[in-house]
Each structure stands twice: as structure tokens, then as C-alpha cells.
Amino acid sequence: MNVVIYHNPRCSKSRQTLELLRERGLQPEVVEYLKNPPDAATLDDILARLGLEPRALMRKGEAVYRELGLDDPGLDRAALIAAMVANPTLIERPIVLANGKAAVGRPPEQVLAIL
Secondary structure, X not given: OOEEEEEOOOOHHHHXXXXXXXXXXXXXXXXXXXXXXXXXXXXXXXXXXXXXXXXXXXXXXXXXXXXXXXXXXXXXXXXXXXXHXXXXXXXXXXXXEEOOEEEEOOOHHHHHXXX
């Protein structure tokens, strides 16, 4: 099974999710998304797999969210995705992809549903 985790090694939930996958014998492809952010098409695909709109995957407490005025209801999907690509700290983590599906590991056990 091909499993990908969008991971931030400084995040405890991300580390816990990665460990949970490894405990189940999986060796996921680890994408440190702060160093290698997904492009707009990939992020759009992840959102579709999650069944979420961009704001639902954004970390609204990040300073850059306020600085960029991302709470503006006039911003469309493409603008929000572009902001996430340009500022990957806005992307909630961790995200696990498996079996054509996606899940956010908050809590980490939530990713088990897609395995």
C-alpha cells in the first residue's frame, strides 16, 4: 500500500501519526511540506480527497493568516490555495494519503479509517 504523510517533524501530532503508521508496519513516504510544499494542483486534489474547502484545512491561528487577510469572504478557492502553497505553515498537519483517500491526523487515530 502506498501511503504518503505530509509531515512537520516539530509537530507532536505529526510525529504521533507517523509513529502510528510505522507501528502498523507501514513505511510511508514522508513529505516535509514546510520544505517541499505541495503545488496548487496537488493541494486541490488533497482537498477533494478530504472533502474540504481550503479554509477548513487552514491554520487560522497563524499570523500570516491575519496578515494576508485570508478571512476575507471575497477570496475564491484558487486564491486560498495559492496562499497555502506560498505559505505552507497555513496547512493543517499531518495529512495522510492512502487508498485514494486522505485524512488529517487530528487526532492521529483518525488516519486509520483510510488504511
